Structures are given as structure tokens and as C-alpha cells.
Amino acid sequence: MFEFIKDSKNRYKNLVDGEWVASKEDTYIDIYSPLDESLIGSIPAMTREEVDLAVHAAKAAQRKWKLTTIDERGEILYRAAEILLEQTEELATLMMREIAKDMKSSRSEVSRTADFIKFTADTAKNLSGESIPGDSFPGFKSNKISIVRREPLGVVLAISPFNYPINLAASKIAPGLMAGNSILLKPATQGSLCGLYLAKVFEAAGVPAGVLNTITGRGGEIGDYVTTHPEINFINFTGSTEVGARISKLTSMVPLLMELGGKDAAIVLEDADLELTANNIVAGGYSYSGQRCTAVKRILVMEPVANQLVEKIKEKIKKLKVGNPLTDGDVDIVPLINTKAADFVMELIEDAKSKGGKLIAGGNRQGNLIEPTLFDHVTTDMRLAWEEPFGPVLPIIRVKSKQEAIEIANSSVYGLQSAVFTQNINDAFYIADRLEVGTVQINNKTERGPDHFPFLGVKASGLGTQGIRYSIESMSRPKATVINLPDQT
Numbered sequence: 001m002f003e004f005i006k007d008s009k010n011r012y013k014n015l016v017d018g019e020w021v022a023s024k025e026d027t028y029i030d031i032y033s034p035l036d037e038s039l040i041g042s043i044p045a046m047t048r049e050e051v052d053l054a055v056h057a058a059k060a061a062q063r064k065w066k067l068t069t070i071d072e073r074g075e076i077l078y079r080a081a082e083i084l085l086e087q088t089e090e091l092a093t094l095m096m097r098e099i100a101k102d103m104k105s106s107r108s109e110v111s112r113t114a115d116f117i118k119f120t121a122d123t124a125k126n127l128s129g130e131s132i133p134g135d136s137f138p139g140f141k142s143n144k145i146s147i148v149r150r151e152p153l154g155v156v157l158a159i160s161p162f163n164y165p166i167n168l169a170a171s172k173i174a175p176g177l178m179a180g181n182s183i184l185l186k187p188a189t190q191g192s193l194c195g196l197y198l199a200k201v202f203e204a205a206g207v208p209a210g211v212l213n214t215i216t217g218r219g220g221e222i223g224d225y226v227t228t229h230p231e232i233n234f235i236n237f238t239g240s241t242e243v244g245a246r247i248s249k250l251t252s253m254v255p256l257l258m259e260l261g262g263k264d265a266a267i268v269l270e271d272a273d274l275e276l277t278a279n280n281i282v283a284g285g286y287s288y289s290g291q292r293c294t295a296v297k298r299i300l301v302m303e304p305v306a307n308q309l310v311e312k313i314k315e316k317i318k319k320l321k322v323g324n325p326l327t328d329g330d331v332d333i334v335p336l337i338n339t340k341a342a343d344f345v346m347e348l349i350e351d352a353k354s355k356g357g358k359l360i361a362g363g364n365r366q367g368n369l370i371e372p373t374l375f376d377h378v379t380t381d382m383r384l385a386w387e388e389p390f391g392p393v394l395p396i397i398r399v400k401s402k403q404e405a406i407e408i409a410n411s412s413v414y415g416l417q418s419a420v421f422t423q424n425i426n427d428a429f430y431i432a433d434r435l436e437v438g439t440v441q442i443n444n445k446t447e448r449g450p451d452h453f454p455f456l457g458v459k460a461s462g463l464g465t466q467g468i469r470y471s472i473e474s475m476s477r478p479k480a481t482v483i484n485l486p487d488q489t
């Protein structure tokens with residue numbers, strides 16, 4: 001089924017106006033596996049002219065797509081979810097090779113995405129408009145009624161990152177389609193092969209020609225052209241704050257929905273259940289080598305329980321499986337996505353070492369595989385206290401009071417999530433209410449799911465709100481039609 005999205009040389013094609021098209025200029029980008037450096041495929045480096053064709057197709061197709069019923073769109077999404085599940089093994093294997101995610105996590109990303117797509121169809125089918133009587137506002141009577149329905153925005157540009165190449169692409173495509181938009185998917189270059197498979201899934205499910213199109217090429221080369229294209233009506237971006245800020249500077253009068261970087265703090269109070277806390281910190285900080293926007297990225301612990309917590313985390317780190325999913329099966333710590341990312345993490349480690357951070361575990365590197373690393377006594381002059389490693393390293397900052405924890409947590413430029421570990425609900429709410437983040441988790445690691453919860457970052461962590469219903473609402477707008485009946489009073 002998926003064969004014709006690539007040629008005999010493993011060169012992938014793009015979905016443009018319902019056709020799978022090769023690079024017109026014969027310019028391709030080779031994609032190598034971070035696991036063994038093998039060549040796993042090539043993707044077209046699209047030219048501006050090729051981008052234009054995709055955008056025009058999306059624009060034209062949206063005019064018809066918005067006239068389809070929500071029920072029809074929902075049926076296509078239910079089929080897409082089924083096809084996706086049928087392809088689990090093939091897609092998970094590709095994902096493992098393309099972004100170095102172990103098979104168990106790759107499979108679970110595919111099934112989570114199928115659930116997401118189904119839930120999106122269910123939610124859109126159950127959204128209702130509203131009618132607002134005029135007489136609730138002073139000076140108006142009940143003969144004036146506003147009927148409010150939702151309209152699509154037009155052409156949605158969906159830009160996804162490498163780390164969840166299926167889920168973070170589908171979580172833009174599915175709500176966008178249900179809202180009646182057409183979509184241009186620009187997947188991360190390392191992650192494009194998965195992105196193109198996903199597009200094939202939606203196409204096979206019956207998404208009409210032009211309603212979903214793909215654009216491949218390096219963001220640094222075609223990104224600015226695509227994001228400033230005059231026919232784009234909405235941009236839904238997930239990735240680094242650096243690129244998100246660039247898009248927000250370059251664009252004008254185009255609404256943006258952005259999930260960006262984070263430095264999620266786990267705040268641990270004296271009365272916390274330390275076993276539960278350590279389990280959550282280790283799972284939250286190190287899974288997929290910390291390459292998750294919502295990974296726990298710093299620990300702010302009350303001094304009196306710090307030693308005990310450090311010991312527990314250290315013991316649990318020893319049990320993490322470190323290796324290569326190709327040869328070692330399901331592992332927690334995998335090689336990072338590329339050498340640049342691994343070099344950056346090592347810089348943070350060296351900086352913390354040189355400034356007196358106490359290395360409790362890890363610290364070494366073999367190629368791009370970095371040991372799960374824990375530093376104690378990290379101070380606020382160390383880069384590790386503030387910068388997002390997107391790698392398996394966690395700093396422990398010891399604090400003396402709730403106030404100090406709140407202050408350090410809020411001094412970050414980021415504001416995605418935070419976790420608070422305590423058995424005192426009053427303290428939990430006291431802290432939660434003062435944290436400048438999108439979500440506070442009480443007695444749990446920071447995480448996005450379940451995917452129908454609102455998901456948002458404040459400050460440098462994002463703009464707007466995702467989460468199934470929130471995403472549909474973000475990708476549509478209210479349209480009011482006002483009925484003016486004769487005044488019979």
C-alpha cells in the first residue's frame with residue numbers, strides 16, 4: 001500500500017493535489033538513521049515553485065472541503081485511524097529507524113495517534129453552536145438573536161518536530177480537517193519519512209485531492225518562504241522557541257498556534273511521597289533520552305529531603321536501560337537525534353562540572369548515546385539551571401522554602417508545565433496558583449496526555465491552546481448571523 005510514495009531508489013514523493021510527486025529538479029535530502037548511520041530514504045528538497053503548487057492546491061480544495069458535512073469528515077478520520085492501526089508495525093519500525101525511538105514507544109505513539117484521530121472526530125461531531133438572545137444586554141430586546149456557528153480558517157500550515165513525527169503531525173491535521181480547513185504538512189526533515197507515511201494514511205482513508213498536501217525540505221531553506229506565503233491562513237507549529245519566535249516575527253496578520261521549548265520544574269516539598277516522586281522524575285526526565293518538550297528538566301527540592309531524594313533517583317537511574325533499539329530492544333536511553341544535539345548536552349554537562357555541580361550519575365558519552373546524568377547542588381549560575389538540554393540530564397537545585405522554589409521556577413523564560421510533589425493539598429494549590437505555566441501536575445510527572453486536556457505554554461513556551469476540542473476551536477472562528485425579528489412588545 002505504501003510502496004508508491006517512494007521510487008525504487010527509496011526516494012520519497014510528496015502528496016500534492018492528490019498525486020505523489022517526485023522532485024522536479026531532482027534535488028533530494030538523504031535521511032540517515034541515528035541508530036546506525038544507514039541511509040533510510042531521501043526526501044525532495046522542494047523548490048519555491050513546488051511549494052506554490054502545493055499551496056494553490058490547498059487553497060482551491062478547501063473551498064469544496066468546507067462544504068462537506070462534519071459527519072463525512074468524521075467518517076474519513078475513523079477510517080484513517082483504522083488504517084493507521086493496521087500499519088502499526090511498519091510505521092513503528094520506520095519511526096524507530098528514523099528518530100531512534102524504541103519499538104515499544106513507537107508502537108504506543110501510533111496507537112495513541114489513532115485514539116487521537118477517533119476522539120477528534122467524536123468531539124467535532126458533538127460540538128454545537130450557540131444562539132444568544134439580545135435581551136441579556138442593556139437596551140436590547142429578545143427579538144434580536146445571534147446564531148453563532150464555527151467556520152474554518154482556510155489553509156492551515158502544520159509544522160511538526162522530529163520527536164513525535166506521527167502524533168504531533170496528526171494532532172494538527174485531524175482537528176484542522178474536522179474544522180473544514182485544508183492542510184499543508186511540513187514535517188521535520190528528520191521525521192519526514194514518517195510524516196509522508198501519515199499523509200498516505202489520510203489519503204488512503206479518503207481525504208480528497210488537495211485537502212492534505214505535504215512540503216518537504218530543510219526549514220532553514222524553505223521555511224521562511226512557506227510561513228510567509230500569502231495564501232496561508234493559520235500556522236500550527238511545534239518545535240524550538242528559536243524557530244517559533246522567528247516565525248512570529250516574520251509573519252503578519254496570520255494567527256499562530258505554537259508549542260515551543262520548556263524547562264519543566266518538579267518541585268518537591270518535605271512531605272512528598274519520595275518513592276512516587278523519584279519514580280515520576282526518572283520516568284519524566286529520562287524517557288526517550290529526555291527528548292520531550294514536557295520532560296522534567298529541573299528538580300527543585302526542599303533541603304531537608306534532598307539527600308533522600310537524590311539517593312532514590314540515583315538507584316532508579318541505575319535500572320534504566322541504555323542502548324540502541326536496533327540491537328538492544330526496548331531501551332529508555334537511546335542515541336540522541338544527531339551529533340549537534342549530543343554536543344550541546346555535553347556542553348551543559350561540562351559547564352555544570354566546571355562550576356562545582358556534583359555529578360551523581362552518568363556524565364559520559366559514546367557517540368551520540370549519553371548516559372542518564374544527574375547533578376546535585378546545581379546553582380543558578382550554571383547553564384543547566386536554565387537551558388533546555390533535550391537530552392538525558394537532570395539538575396537538582398536545593399531550595400529552602402516554597403517561595404524560593406516558586407521564584408526560581410518562574411525565573412525561567414519558559415512556562416510549559418511544572419509538577420508539585422506534596423501530600424498537602426493546600427500547599428499544592430498555593431504553589432500551583434503562583435506558577436507561570438500552562439499546566440501544573442500535582443503528584444505526577446509533567447506530560448501532555450491525555451490528549452483532550454488543554455495543552456499550552458506561556459512565555460517562551462508557546463502561543464494559543466492545543467488539545468482536541470481546543471485545537472478544533474483554534475483552527476476555526478465563530479461566525480455570527482443575527483436574526484432581527486419584528487419587535488412585538
Ligand SMILES: NC(=O)C1=CN([C@@H]2O[C@H](COP(=O)(O)OP(=O)(O)OC[C@H]3O[C@@H](n4cnc5c(N)ncnc54)[C@H](OP(=O)(O)O)[C@@H]3O)[C@@H](O)[C@H]2O)C=CC1
Pocket residue numbers: 159160161162163186187188189190217218219220222223224227238239240241243244246247259260261262292293294388390416457461462
Ligand atoms: N512544546 C511542545 O509541545 C514541543 C516542543 N518541542 C521543542 O522543539 C525542539 C526540538 O524539536 P526540533 O524538531 O529540533 O525543533 P526545530 O525548531 O528545529 O524544528 C521544528 C520544525 O520547524 C522547522 N523549521 C526549521 N526552521 C524553520 C523556519 N525558518 N521556518 C519554518 N519552519 C522551520 C523544522 O524543519 P527542519 O527539520 O527541516 O529544520 C521542523 O519541521 C525543542 O526545543 C523542544 O522543546 C518539541 C516537541 C514538542
Ligand SMILES: O=C(O)[C@H](O)COP(=O)(O)O
Pocket residue numbers: 163164168291292293294295446447448449
Ligand atoms: O512533543 C512532546 O514532547 C510531546 O508533546 C510530549 O508529549 P508527552 O508528554 O505525552 O510525552
